[in-house]
Amino acid sequence: MGNTELALTIAVVVATLLAIFLLYKTTPNFQTVSLKEKFIKLILIIATIFTVYTTLAIVLSVIYESWLFFTKVPITEFLFGTKWSPQTAMRADQSASSGAFGAIPLFTGTFLVTAIAMLVAGPLGLYSAIYISEYAGKKFRTYVKPALEILAGIPTVVYGYFAALTVAPLIHDAGTALGLGVDSESALAAGLVMGIMIIPYVLSLSDDVINSVPQALRDASYGLGATKSETIKNVVLPAALPGIMGAMLLGISRAVGETMIVVMAAGLSANLTINPLESVTTVTVQIVTLLTGDQEFDSPKTLAAFALGLTLFIITLFLNVIALKIVKKYREKYE
Amino acid sequence: MSKSTNSKLAKRNRTEKLFILKGYMAILISFAFLLFLIFTIAGKGISGLQQTQIKLEIEFNKAAIETGNYNLLIRQQLDSLFPEIEDRSSKRNLYRLVADPAKFILMDMVQDDTSLIGETKEIWLPADEKVDIFFKQNADDWDTKLNPEQKELIKTLESQGLIDLNFNFPFFTYGDSQEPELAGIAGALIGSMLTLIVCMAVAIPLAVCAAIYLEEFAPKNRFTDLIEVNINNLAAVPSIVFGLLGLSVYLNFFGMPRSAPFVGGLTLGLMVIPVIIIATRAALKAVPSSIRQAAMGIGASPLQVVTHHTLPLAMPGIMTGTILSIARALGETAPLLMIGMVAFIVDVPQSFSDPSTVMPVQIYLWSKNSQPGFVEKTAAAIIVLLLILILLNIIAVWIRKKYERRW
Numbered sequence: 001m002g003n004t005e006l007a008l009t010i011a012v013v014v015a016t017l018l019a020i021f022l023l024y025k026t027t028p029n030f031q032t033v034s035l036k037e038k039f040i041k042l043i044l045i046i047a048t049i050f051t052v053y054t055t056l057a058i059v060l061s062v063i064y065e066s067w068l069f070f071t072k073v074p075i076t077e078f079l080f081g082t083k084w085s086p087q088t089a090m091r092a093d094q095s096a097s098s099g100a101f102g103a104i105p106l107f108t109g110t111f112l113v114t115a116i117a118m119l120v121a122g123p124l125g126l127y128s129a130i131y132i133s134e135y136a137g138k139k140f141r142t143y144v145k146p147a148l149e150i151l152a153g154i155p156t157v158v159y160g161y162f163a164a165l166t167v168a169p170l171i172h173d174a175g176t177a178l179g180l181g182v183d184s185e186s187a188l189a190a191g192l193v194m195g196i197m198i199i200p201y202v203l204s205l206s207d208d209v210i211n212s213v214p215q216a217l218r219d220a221s222y223g224l225g226a227t228k229s230e231t232i233k234n235v236v237l238p239a240a241l242p243g244i245m246g247a248m249l250l251g252i253s254r255a256v257g258e259t260m261i262v263v264m265a266a267g268l269s270a271n272l273t274i275n276p277l278e279s280v281t282t283v284t285v286q287i288v289t290l291l292t293g294d295q296e297f298d299s300p301k302t303l304a305a306f307a308l309g310l311t312l313f314i315i316t317l318f319l320n321v322i323a324l325k326i327v328k329k330y331r332e333k334y335e
Numbered sequence: 336m337s338k339s340t341n342s343k344l345a346k347r348n349r350t351e352k353l354f355i356l357k358g359y360m361a362i363l364i365s366f367a368f369l370l371f372l373i374f375t376i377a378g379k380g381i382s383g384l385q386q387t388q389i390k391l392e393i394e395f396n397k398a399a400i401e402t403g404n405y406n407l408l409i410r411q412q413l414d415s416l417f418p419e420i421e422d423r424s425s426k427r428n429l430y431r432l433v434a435d436p437a438k439f440i441l442m443d444m445v446q447d448d449t450s451l452i453g454e455t456k457e458i459w460l461p462a463d464e465k466v467d468i469f470f471k472q473n474a475d476d477w478d479t480k481l482n483p484e485q486k487e488l489i490k491t492l493e494s495q496g497l498i499d500l501n502f503n504f505p506f507f508t509y510g511d512s513q514e515p516e517l518a519g520i521a522g523a524l525i526g527s528m529l530t531l532i533v534c535m536a537v538a539i540p541l542a543v544c545a546a547i548y549l550e551e552f553a554p555k556n557r558f559t560d561l562i563e564v565n566i567n568n569l570a571a572v573p574s575i576v577f578g579l580l581g582l583s584v585y586l587n588f589f590g591m592p593r594s595a596p597f598v599g600g601l602t603l604g605l606m607v608i609p610v611i612i613i614a615t616r617a618a619l620k621a622v623p624s625s626i627r628q629a630a631m632g633i634g635a636s637p638l639q640v641v642t643h644h645t646l647p648l649a650m651p652g653i654m655t656g657t658i659l660s661i662a663r664a665l666g667e668t669a670p671l672l673m674i675g676m677v678a679f680i681v682d683v684p685q686s687f688s689d690p691s692t693v694m695p696v697q698i699y700l701w702s703k704n705s706q707p708g709f710v711e712k713t714a715a716a717i718i719v720l721l722l723i724l725i726l727l728n729i730i731a732v733w734i735r736k737k738y739e740r741r742w
Contacts, residue, residue: 037638041552047544048553048562051612054605055565058576061583124361131358148365153724155666157695158376158717161702165710166375196368203365227347229354250571257573259669260695264702284575284669291582291673309579313572320571324564 062313065306072300073101078307080104084270084281086290086301101304103311105270109280113191113262114255116276120195121251125202126244132203133210134232145207152200160264163193168265175277183267183279190265191276194258198251205250205327209243210236212334243330249323253316259284283308376714376721383715386503386516387467388459389433389492391416393441395451405438406430409460416497417488428484432492434461434516440505459501461516464708470500506715510681511697515708518701520716522683526596526676526691527665529684533600534607534664539657542608546615551641570609577606578673586674593675594690602670607660614656618649651738658731662724668695694720 022036070078081102128148132141168189175182182188213236221231237244267279268289290305391412399407413429414420420429437460444458445451462470465481466489481489492498509519553559581602585591591598622645630640671677676692677700684691692700694716701713 034636037636040638041548044544044548044552047541048548050541051545051566051569051608052562054580054608055569057584058572058580061588062576062579065583124365127358127361128365131355131362135355135358144362148362148369151365151369153662153666153728154372155668155695155720155724157666157668157698157702158372158721161698161713161717162372162375164702196365196372199365199368227351229351230347232354253571253573257575259573259575260699263669264699284573287575287579288669288672291579292675292677306579306583309576313576316571316573316576317568320568321564324567 058313062306062310065303066310069300069303069307072303077101078103078304082272084286086286086304101300103283103308105272106281106283106286106308108272108274109187109266109270110256110282110284112187112274112276112280113194113266113282114252116188116191117194117198117255118248118252120192121198121202121255122248124195125199125247125251126206128199129203129206129210130232130237133207134228134236145203148203149200151196152204154197156197156258156260157264159193159197160260163189163261163265167193180277182277185265185267185279186277187266187280188276190262193265194255194261197258197261198254201254202247202251205247206240206244209240209247209327209330212243212331213239214334240330242326246323246327246330249319249326253319253323256319257284257312257316259288263288283312287312376717378714379711380714380716380718382471383711383713384503384506384718385471385500386505387462387470388499388501389462390457390459390497390499391433392455393458394455395441395445395453397452400445400452405441408441409433409437417491425484428482429488432463432466432485432488434463434514436512436514436517437461439517459499461505462498464515464706466498467516468707470498503715506712510683511679511692511700512681515706515712518709518712520694520697520719522680523692523694523697523716524719526599526684527693529596529687529691530599530603530671530693531661531664533597533687534603535657535661537601537604538607538611538660541604542611543615543653545608546612546619547641547646549612550616550619551645552637566609566612570613573669574606574667575669575673577602578670580605581670581674592688592690594678594680594692595688596684596691596693597687598674599671599676599693600687602674603664603667606667606670607664610660610663611653611657614660615649615653618652618656619645621652622648648740651734655731655735658727658734662727662731665727666695666720666724668699671696672699694723 022039078101081100082104083100083102084105085100132145136144164185168185171186171189171192172182172184175186217235217239218231221235222228226234262282262285266282266285268281268285269279270281270286271278273280287305287308290301290308391409393408393412396408396411399405399411410430413433414426417429420426440460441458461467466485469481469486469489489498505517506519507524508521509517510522512518549559549562553562581598585598585601586593626644626648627640630644631637635643671693676696678690678692679700680690680692682689698713698716698720701709701716704710704713
């Protein structure tokens, strides 16, 4: 025991001395420098490979748990079933009626909230970007753009609080005054607030894209007698369209994966509806509710969360890959 | 010019003006949302940072402390303030003005400093939630919960200067509690700090090393292209997916403890690594290649070029990116819910493995509680969180402004 400890201590001391020697001894001796270089380069490569490991770990762990889920619930039921009520699966004695895992209501709920968010963020972000990049003066631009980007820095839990305690009651009251039946947790409230959150994402990217349209195109249009707005509508925007599409897709991917706003402001009941005044639930809300209660790791209820997570991962990955490709191709076109 | 051309021109000019107006309106509406959000939260939160307190001269009676009856200390003093009150229901009204958990404050004081026993000390103790709301008068429907006798008592106390609105210090020194009068953010603040320390200790070295390799050494081939695409996509993966990863890898596979800042930090670390890599690469890319060539020209090795020249010059950019990613990690909630940092935890965490919660999760937990005392507390916690984030952003902007170089 004493011997091992001694050997270990010596090894550590020697290694440390060697490391210090290698790090600080700068001699013209080529061999030393090259050894040190190789060693440090190896560390850098290991760090880089680690980032790949993260993706692999996400994919493998989520796929593994999802696979366990699909051995209990057929994948077709999950993808095409229209009834979602995982709670009943808790009763172990009722294995025959072990809950319903049809995710269609969750997908429509996610789609509905995302659509509302993009209806808010799309026009507001795009028009702001056009104004800032084409009309605004330099001073306006340097102050207004960062100020609007504050919206992207606010934590989502704050938006959730705002949606649940301020916006949802406002919409509920307004709806009731108009004689409409509005649920106290409506898709509209969650989508509206999520839209506010996404404005800066659409704004920043669209602004970059519009700025990279060559001035020569604009000058040519002015030369033909077009006004500024005609130039923007008929020349600049069509030229920038792929980039703007990319910005919108990234916005959609944000909205689909957003969690806290919908957890706090959208509901839990899986209604299959496209009425924005009703309460809907989303994929992310269900992941949180399934995993924050009591957990049994082999129950389909818990595993369902991983299947939902896998779906979410695939959808957002797909959107991101397309968006990044479009934006990259677009940049290359004008460089 | 013909008449029709003229009218067409007027129409075109109108469209032009309308178009500009649309852009302007879009910016105004976005700003209006931002201001509405800030004012709503400030309006609710500022009163949460204040607390109605009652000044009592507490005599730390040894007999009462030994039996653990700290309520008696408060009641004795209230009795001596209002000797004329004798019947039981009036006494109950009087006693209920002081918050029920006030006794815990006295208990903590005695435990911290036993020399207090036998002494008499003037102490501001929190008033009951209903008194607090009545005194702040920001919810009219709630003041009916106090009976007229209690309102009279409050007025008497006020005329003697014994009840006042003070800065809510317990909010910063106590952990979570079931009672809104004593619920504080100390636990969440420490939890956030511990989580961020782990997160940064993991993320910064890995991310900076990976960025240096990719930007300065990596050969251009299919594999490095793949890594690059991978990193860009990782940065856009929804944060909740990282929570699922943390749950299945750290908790289920490695069996790490639930709710621990250590696991939270590791999970957030994975999330911010791609963000820091992207920022670091951008900073390294901004250093002109003439500097690298000059260094190599006088005989520096590739590694010396990086450590002596490129990296120091890129440092401000790297630091700015890192601080902004800390800010992002600080505001993140969803992945931490997955690894169980959502429990009700009263004690302030002492180590990286203690169960704890973090600021945004604390906000989420309180926001589910509809008691008016907690609604205020939620907004107050949001204000604290936003102030920290603003501070981080100011530091980042300051570094960028101070060390920015145009090549």
